Amino acid sequence: MKSRTVGEIMTSDVVCASRETSSEDVLRLLNRHRIRALPVVDHDDKVIGVVSGSDLAQGRMARARTGRDRWFRLPGRGRSAHGSAAGAAGELMTSPAVTVHPEQRVSDAARVMERHQVDRLPVVDEEDRIIGIATRRDLLRAFLLTxxxxxxxxxxxxxxxxxxxxxxxxxxxxxxxxxxxxxxxxxxxxxxxxxxxxxxxxxxxxxxxxxxxxxxxxxxxxxxxxxxxx
CATH class of the missing domain: 3.30.1340.30 (Histidine-containing Protein; Chain: A;)
Structure with missing residues:
Protein backbone atom coordinates (compact mmCIF):
# COMPACT_ATOMS: atom_id res chain seq x y z
CA MET A 1 0.00 0.00 0.00
CA LYS A 2 1.48 3.34 -1.05
CA SER A 3 0.13 6.78 -0.26
CA ARG A 4 0.34 9.16 -3.20
CA THR A 5 2.38 12.35 -2.96
CA VAL A 6 1.70 15.88 -4.18
CA GLY A 7 4.51 15.55 -6.71
CA GLU A 8 2.68 12.67 -8.37
CA ILE A 9 -0.58 14.55 -8.95
CA MET A 10 0.50 18.18 -9.38
CA THR A 11 0.43 20.12 -12.66
CA SER A 12 3.95 21.16 -13.64
CA ASP A 13 2.93 23.79 -16.21
CA VAL A 14 2.07 26.73 -13.93
CA VAL A 15 0.61 30.09 -14.92
CA CYS A 16 2.29 32.75 -12.78
CA ALA A 17 2.31 36.51 -12.35
CA SER A 18 5.14 38.78 -11.27
CA ARG A 19 4.87 41.46 -8.64
CA GLU A 20 4.53 44.06 -11.42
CA THR A 21 1.82 42.29 -13.45
CA SER A 22 -1.13 44.65 -13.79
CA SER A 23 -4.60 43.74 -12.58
CA GLU A 24 -5.80 43.83 -16.19
CA ASP A 25 -3.17 41.27 -17.21
CA VAL A 26 -3.95 39.13 -14.17
CA LEU A 27 -7.61 39.12 -15.14
CA ARG A 28 -6.73 38.15 -18.71
CA LEU A 29 -4.62 35.25 -17.45
CA LEU A 30 -7.38 34.05 -15.15
CA ASN A 31 -9.95 34.17 -17.94
CA ARG A 32 -7.71 32.66 -20.60
CA HIS A 33 -6.74 29.68 -18.49
CA ARG A 34 -10.09 29.42 -16.68
CA ILE A 35 -8.57 29.51 -13.23
CA ARG A 36 -9.51 31.39 -10.06
CA ALA A 37 -6.07 32.35 -8.77
CA LEU A 38 -2.41 32.24 -9.70
CA PRO A 39 0.89 32.39 -7.83
CA VAL A 40 2.92 35.58 -7.75
CA VAL A 41 6.66 34.94 -8.02
CA ASP A 42 9.76 37.09 -7.72
CA HIS A 43 12.68 37.27 -10.16
CA ASP A 44 14.05 34.01 -8.73
CA ASP A 45 10.74 32.10 -9.20
CA LYS A 46 10.13 32.10 -5.45
CA VAL A 47 6.46 32.26 -4.49
CA ILE A 48 5.68 35.50 -2.68
CA GLY A 49 1.89 35.39 -2.78
CA VAL A 50 -1.27 34.36 -4.60
CA VAL A 51 -3.61 36.72 -6.46
CA SER A 52 -7.20 35.73 -7.15
CA GLY A 53 -10.27 37.12 -8.84
CA SER A 54 -11.64 38.09 -5.44
CA ASP A 55 -8.42 40.03 -4.72
CA LEU A 56 -9.00 42.00 -7.93
CA ALA A 57 -12.61 42.69 -6.97
CA GLN A 58 -11.60 43.90 -3.51
CA GLY A 59 -9.01 46.20 -5.06
CA ARG A 60 -11.63 47.72 -7.36
CA MET A 61 -14.05 48.24 -4.49
CA ALA A 62 -11.35 49.83 -2.34
CA ARG A 63 -10.46 52.28 -5.12
CA ALA A 64 -14.11 53.11 -5.65
CA ARG A 65 -14.59 53.88 -1.96
CA THR A 66 -11.47 55.98 -1.43
CA GLY A 67 -10.91 57.61 -4.81
CA ARG A 68 -8.21 56.77 -7.33
CA ASP A 69 -5.66 59.28 -6.02
CA ARG A 70 -5.77 58.34 -2.35
CA TRP A 71 -4.10 55.65 -0.30
CA PHE A 72 -6.21 52.68 0.71
CA ARG A 73 -5.78 49.52 2.75
CA LEU A 74 -7.22 46.22 1.60
CA PRO A 75 -9.30 44.63 4.39
CA GLY A 76 -7.54 41.80 6.16
CA ARG A 77 -4.47 41.96 3.91
CA GLY A 78 -2.16 44.05 6.07
CA ARG A 79 -0.86 46.17 3.19
CA SER A 80 -1.49 49.53 1.53
CA ALA A 81 -1.43 50.73 -2.04
CA HIS A 82 -1.71 54.04 -3.83
CA GLY A 83 -4.74 54.52 -6.00
CA SER A 84 -3.00 55.87 -9.08
CA ALA A 85 -0.54 52.96 -9.12
CA ALA A 86 -2.85 50.37 -7.58
CA GLY A 87 -3.71 47.20 -9.37
CA ALA A 88 -0.36 45.42 -9.66
CA ALA A 89 -0.35 41.80 -8.53
CA GLY A 90 2.17 42.56 -5.79
CA GLU A 91 -0.25 45.07 -4.25
CA LEU A 92 -3.37 42.93 -4.48
CA MET A 93 -2.01 39.48 -3.69
CA THR A 94 -2.56 37.51 -0.50
CA SER A 95 0.79 37.03 1.18
CA PRO A 96 2.40 34.87 2.40
CA ALA A 97 1.10 32.13 0.13
CA VAL A 98 -0.01 28.78 1.50
CA THR A 99 2.26 26.25 -0.22
CA VAL A 100 3.08 22.54 -0.14
CA HIS A 101 6.10 20.44 -1.04
CA PRO A 102 6.12 17.64 -3.62
CA GLU A 103 6.99 14.92 -1.12
CA GLN A 104 3.98 15.69 1.08
CA ARG A 105 1.11 13.20 0.99
CA VAL A 106 -1.99 14.08 -0.98
CA SER A 107 -4.10 13.60 2.14
CA ASP A 108 -2.00 16.19 4.01
CA ALA A 109 -2.34 18.66 1.13
CA ALA A 110 -6.11 18.17 1.17
CA ARG A 111 -6.22 19.05 4.87
CA VAL A 112 -4.08 22.16 4.27
CA MET A 113 -6.44 23.19 1.50
CA GLU A 114 -9.49 22.69 3.71
CA ARG A 115 -7.94 24.47 6.69
CA HIS A 116 -7.08 27.58 4.68
CA GLN A 117 -10.20 27.47 2.47
CA VAL A 118 -8.29 27.60 -0.81
CA ASP A 119 -8.81 25.55 -3.97
CA ARG A 120 -5.22 25.49 -5.26
CA LEU A 121 -1.80 25.20 -3.64
CA PRO A 122 1.52 26.24 -5.20
CA VAL A 123 4.03 23.41 -4.97
CA VAL A 124 7.53 24.62 -4.10
CA ASP A 125 10.96 23.09 -3.71
CA GLU A 126 13.19 23.38 -0.65
CA GLU A 127 14.07 26.97 -1.64
CA ASP A 128 10.42 28.01 -2.15
CA ARG A 129 10.74 28.09 -5.95
CA ILE A 130 7.59 27.23 -7.85
CA ILE A 131 7.63 23.78 -9.45
CA GLY A 132 3.94 23.02 -9.83
CA ILE A 133 0.38 23.62 -8.75
CA ALA A 134 -2.01 21.24 -6.97
CA THR A 135 -5.70 22.01 -7.40
CA ARG A 136 -8.73 20.69 -5.59
CA ARG A 137 -9.59 18.77 -8.74
CA ASP A 138 -6.14 17.15 -8.75
CA LEU A 139 -6.63 16.04 -5.16
CA LEU A 140 -10.10 14.72 -5.84
CA ARG A 141 -8.75 12.57 -8.66
CA ALA A 142 -6.45 10.95 -6.08
CA PHE A 143 -9.42 10.47 -3.75
CA LEU A 144 -11.58 8.43 -6.08
CA LEU A 145 -11.98 5.72 -3.43
CA THR A 146 -15.51 5.44 -2.09
Whole structure:
Protein backbone atom coordinates (compact mmCIF):
# COMPACT_ATOMS: atom_id res chain seq x y z
CA MET A 1 0.00 0.00 0.00
CA LYS A 2 1.48 3.34 -1.05
CA SER A 3 0.13 6.78 -0.26
CA ARG A 4 0.34 9.16 -3.20
CA THR A 5 2.38 12.35 -2.96
CA VAL A 6 1.70 15.88 -4.18
CA GLY A 7 4.51 15.55 -6.71
CA GLU A 8 2.68 12.67 -8.37
CA ILE A 9 -0.58 14.55 -8.95
CA MET A 10 0.50 18.18 -9.38
CA THR A 11 0.43 20.12 -12.66
CA SER A 12 3.95 21.16 -13.64
CA ASP A 13 2.93 23.79 -16.21
CA VAL A 14 2.07 26.73 -13.93
CA VAL A 15 0.61 30.09 -14.92
CA CYS A 16 2.29 32.75 -12.78
CA ALA A 17 2.31 36.51 -12.35
CA SER A 18 5.14 38.78 -11.27
CA ARG A 19 4.87 41.46 -8.64
CA GLU A 20 4.53 44.06 -11.42
CA THR A 21 1.82 42.29 -13.45
CA SER A 22 -1.13 44.65 -13.79
CA SER A 23 -4.60 43.74 -12.58
CA GLU A 24 -5.80 43.83 -16.19
CA ASP A 25 -3.17 41.27 -17.21
CA VAL A 26 -3.95 39.13 -14.17
CA LEU A 27 -7.61 39.12 -15.14
CA ARG A 28 -6.73 38.15 -18.71
CA LEU A 29 -4.62 35.25 -17.45
CA LEU A 30 -7.38 34.05 -15.15
CA ASN A 31 -9.95 34.17 -17.94
CA ARG A 32 -7.71 32.66 -20.60
CA HIS A 33 -6.74 29.68 -18.49
CA ARG A 34 -10.09 29.42 -16.68
CA ILE A 35 -8.57 29.51 -13.23
CA ARG A 36 -9.51 31.39 -10.06
CA ALA A 37 -6.07 32.35 -8.77
CA LEU A 38 -2.41 32.24 -9.70
CA PRO A 39 0.89 32.39 -7.83
CA VAL A 40 2.92 35.58 -7.75
CA VAL A 41 6.66 34.94 -8.02
CA ASP A 42 9.76 37.09 -7.72
CA HIS A 43 12.68 37.27 -10.16
CA ASP A 44 14.05 34.01 -8.73
CA ASP A 45 10.74 32.10 -9.20
CA LYS A 46 10.13 32.10 -5.45
CA VAL A 47 6.46 32.26 -4.49
CA ILE A 48 5.68 35.50 -2.68
CA GLY A 49 1.89 35.39 -2.78
CA VAL A 50 -1.27 34.36 -4.60
CA VAL A 51 -3.61 36.72 -6.46
CA SER A 52 -7.20 35.73 -7.15
CA GLY A 53 -10.27 37.12 -8.84
CA SER A 54 -11.64 38.09 -5.44
CA ASP A 55 -8.42 40.03 -4.72
CA LEU A 56 -9.00 42.00 -7.93
CA ALA A 57 -12.61 42.69 -6.97
CA GLN A 58 -11.60 43.90 -3.51
CA GLY A 59 -9.01 46.20 -5.06
CA ARG A 60 -11.63 47.72 -7.36
CA MET A 61 -14.05 48.24 -4.49
CA ALA A 62 -11.35 49.83 -2.34
CA ARG A 63 -10.46 52.28 -5.12
CA ALA A 64 -14.11 53.11 -5.65
CA ARG A 65 -14.59 53.88 -1.96
CA THR A 66 -11.47 55.98 -1.43
CA GLY A 67 -10.91 57.61 -4.81
CA ARG A 68 -8.21 56.77 -7.33
CA ASP A 69 -5.66 59.28 -6.02
CA ARG A 70 -5.77 58.34 -2.35
CA TRP A 71 -4.10 55.65 -0.30
CA PHE A 72 -6.21 52.68 0.71
CA ARG A 73 -5.78 49.52 2.75
CA LEU A 74 -7.22 46.22 1.60
CA PRO A 75 -9.30 44.63 4.39
CA GLY A 76 -7.54 41.80 6.16
CA ARG A 77 -4.47 41.96 3.91
CA GLY A 78 -2.16 44.05 6.07
CA ARG A 79 -0.86 46.17 3.19
CA SER A 80 -1.49 49.53 1.53
CA ALA A 81 -1.43 50.73 -2.04
CA HIS A 82 -1.71 54.04 -3.83
CA GLY A 83 -4.74 54.52 -6.00
CA SER A 84 -3.00 55.87 -9.08
CA ALA A 85 -0.54 52.96 -9.12
CA ALA A 86 -2.85 50.37 -7.58
CA GLY A 87 -3.71 47.20 -9.37
CA ALA A 88 -0.36 45.42 -9.66
CA ALA A 89 -0.35 41.80 -8.53
CA GLY A 90 2.17 42.56 -5.79
CA GLU A 91 -0.25 45.07 -4.25
CA LEU A 92 -3.37 42.93 -4.48
CA MET A 93 -2.01 39.48 -3.69
CA THR A 94 -2.56 37.51 -0.50
CA SER A 95 0.79 37.03 1.18
CA PRO A 96 2.40 34.87 2.40
CA ALA A 97 1.10 32.13 0.13
CA VAL A 98 -0.01 28.78 1.50
CA THR A 99 2.26 26.25 -0.22
CA VAL A 100 3.08 22.54 -0.14
CA HIS A 101 6.10 20.44 -1.04
CA PRO A 102 6.12 17.64 -3.62
CA GLU A 103 6.99 14.92 -1.12
CA GLN A 104 3.98 15.69 1.08
CA ARG A 105 1.11 13.20 0.99
CA VAL A 106 -1.99 14.08 -0.98
CA SER A 107 -4.10 13.60 2.14
CA ASP A 108 -2.00 16.19 4.01
CA ALA A 109 -2.34 18.66 1.13
CA ALA A 110 -6.11 18.17 1.17
CA ARG A 111 -6.22 19.05 4.87
CA VAL A 112 -4.08 22.16 4.27
CA MET A 113 -6.44 23.19 1.50
CA GLU A 114 -9.49 22.69 3.71
CA ARG A 115 -7.94 24.47 6.69
CA HIS A 116 -7.08 27.58 4.68
CA GLN A 117 -10.20 27.47 2.47
CA VAL A 118 -8.29 27.60 -0.81
CA ASP A 119 -8.81 25.55 -3.97
CA ARG A 120 -5.22 25.49 -5.26
CA LEU A 121 -1.80 25.20 -3.64
CA PRO A 122 1.52 26.24 -5.20
CA VAL A 123 4.03 23.41 -4.97
CA VAL A 124 7.53 24.62 -4.10
CA ASP A 125 10.96 23.09 -3.71
CA GLU A 126 13.19 23.38 -0.65
CA GLU A 127 14.07 26.97 -1.64
CA ASP A 128 10.42 28.01 -2.15
CA ARG A 129 10.74 28.09 -5.95
CA ILE A 130 7.59 27.23 -7.85
CA ILE A 131 7.63 23.78 -9.45
CA GLY A 132 3.94 23.02 -9.83
CA ILE A 133 0.38 23.62 -8.75
CA ALA A 134 -2.01 21.24 -6.97
CA THR A 135 -5.70 22.01 -7.40
CA ARG A 136 -8.73 20.69 -5.59
CA ARG A 137 -9.59 18.77 -8.74
CA ASP A 138 -6.14 17.15 -8.75
CA LEU A 139 -6.63 16.04 -5.16
CA LEU A 140 -10.10 14.72 -5.84
CA ARG A 141 -8.75 12.57 -8.66
CA ALA A 142 -6.45 10.95 -6.08
CA PHE A 143 -9.42 10.47 -3.75
CA LEU A 144 -11.58 8.43 -6.08
CA LEU A 145 -11.98 5.72 -3.43
CA THR A 146 -15.51 5.44 -2.09
CA UNK A 147 -16.20 5.21 1.63
CA UNK A 148 -16.75 1.48 1.20
CA UNK A 149 -13.42 1.07 -0.59
CA UNK A 150 -11.65 2.97 2.19
CA UNK A 151 -13.39 0.81 4.80
CA UNK A 152 -12.37 -2.37 2.99
CA UNK A 153 -8.77 -1.23 2.63
CA UNK A 154 -8.54 -0.40 6.34
CA UNK A 155 -10.25 -3.60 7.47
CA UNK A 156 -8.48 -6.00 5.14
CA UNK A 157 -5.03 -4.43 4.72
CA UNK A 158 -4.12 -1.70 7.18
CA UNK A 159 -5.36 -3.06 10.52
CA UNK A 160 -4.24 -6.67 9.92
CA UNK A 161 -0.84 -5.35 8.84
CA UNK A 162 -0.39 -3.16 11.92
CA UNK A 163 -1.83 -5.45 14.60
CA UNK A 164 -1.62 -8.90 13.08
CA UNK A 165 -5.38 -9.27 13.57
CA UNK A 166 -7.64 -10.90 10.99
CA UNK A 167 -10.21 -8.82 9.06
CA UNK A 168 -13.19 -7.91 11.23
CA UNK A 169 -11.37 -7.93 14.56
CA UNK A 170 -11.90 -4.15 14.73
CA UNK A 171 -15.11 -2.62 13.42
CA UNK A 172 -14.47 0.12 10.85
CA UNK A 173 -17.09 2.49 9.45
CA UNK A 174 -16.45 5.36 7.03
CA UNK A 175 -18.64 8.28 6.06
CA UNK A 176 -17.45 11.12 3.82
CA UNK A 177 -13.87 10.10 4.59
CA UNK A 178 -14.40 10.17 8.37
CA UNK A 179 -13.28 6.87 9.90
CA UNK A 180 -14.81 5.48 13.10
CA UNK A 181 -13.00 2.64 14.87
CA UNK A 182 -14.65 0.40 17.45
CA UNK A 183 -13.32 -2.69 19.15
CA UNK A 184 -11.05 -4.05 21.83
CA UNK A 185 -7.29 -4.43 21.65
CA UNK A 186 -4.87 -6.28 23.88
CA UNK A 187 -3.02 -3.16 25.03
CA UNK A 188 -3.35 0.61 24.84
CA UNK A 189 0.08 0.97 23.19
CA UNK A 190 -1.39 -0.49 19.99
CA UNK A 191 -3.80 2.41 19.50
CA UNK A 192 -1.36 5.19 18.44
CA UNK A 193 0.17 3.02 15.72
CA UNK A 194 -3.32 2.15 14.44
CA UNK A 195 -4.33 5.81 14.24
CA UNK A 196 -1.09 6.83 12.48
CA UNK A 197 -1.49 4.08 9.90
CA UNK A 198 -5.07 5.11 9.13
CA UNK A 199 -4.09 8.76 8.60
CA UNK A 200 -1.66 7.62 5.89
CA UNK A 201 -4.47 6.29 3.69
CA UNK A 202 -5.54 8.65 0.90
CA UNK A 203 -9.15 9.73 1.28
CA UNK A 204 -9.17 9.70 5.10
CA UNK A 205 -10.07 13.16 6.41
CA UNK A 206 -10.59 12.31 10.07
CA UNK A 207 -10.44 9.48 12.62
CA UNK A 208 -12.83 8.94 15.54
CA UNK A 209 -11.27 6.51 18.01
CA UNK A 210 -13.60 4.32 20.06
CA UNK A 211 -11.05 1.57 20.58
CA UNK A 212 -10.69 0.11 24.05
CA UNK A 213 -8.15 -2.26 25.54
CA UNK A 214 -8.17 -5.28 27.84
CA UNK A 215 -8.09 -3.56 31.21
CA UNK A 216 -11.15 -1.44 30.30
CA UNK A 217 -13.63 -4.29 30.72
CA UNK A 218 -13.62 -5.44 27.11
CA UNK A 219 -12.63 -8.86 25.87
CA UNK A 220 -9.72 -8.79 23.43
CA UNK A 221 -9.49 -11.51 20.80
CA UNK A 222 -6.24 -12.81 22.26
CA UNK A 223 -6.52 -16.60 22.07
CA UNK A 224 -8.21 -17.13 18.76
CA UNK A 225 -6.69 -14.10 16.96
CA UNK A 226 -3.13 -14.14 18.24
CA UNK A 227 -2.85 -17.93 18.56
CA UNK A 228 -2.00 -17.74 22.25
CA UNK A 229 -2.88 -20.46 24.71
CA UNK A 230 -5.82 -19.77 27.04
Missing amino acids: DEEIRRQLSEEVLPGVLGLPPGAVTVSVRDGMVVLDGCLLQSSDIPSVIRSIWRVDGVVGVMNRLRFADHNCRPPAEELRGEAP
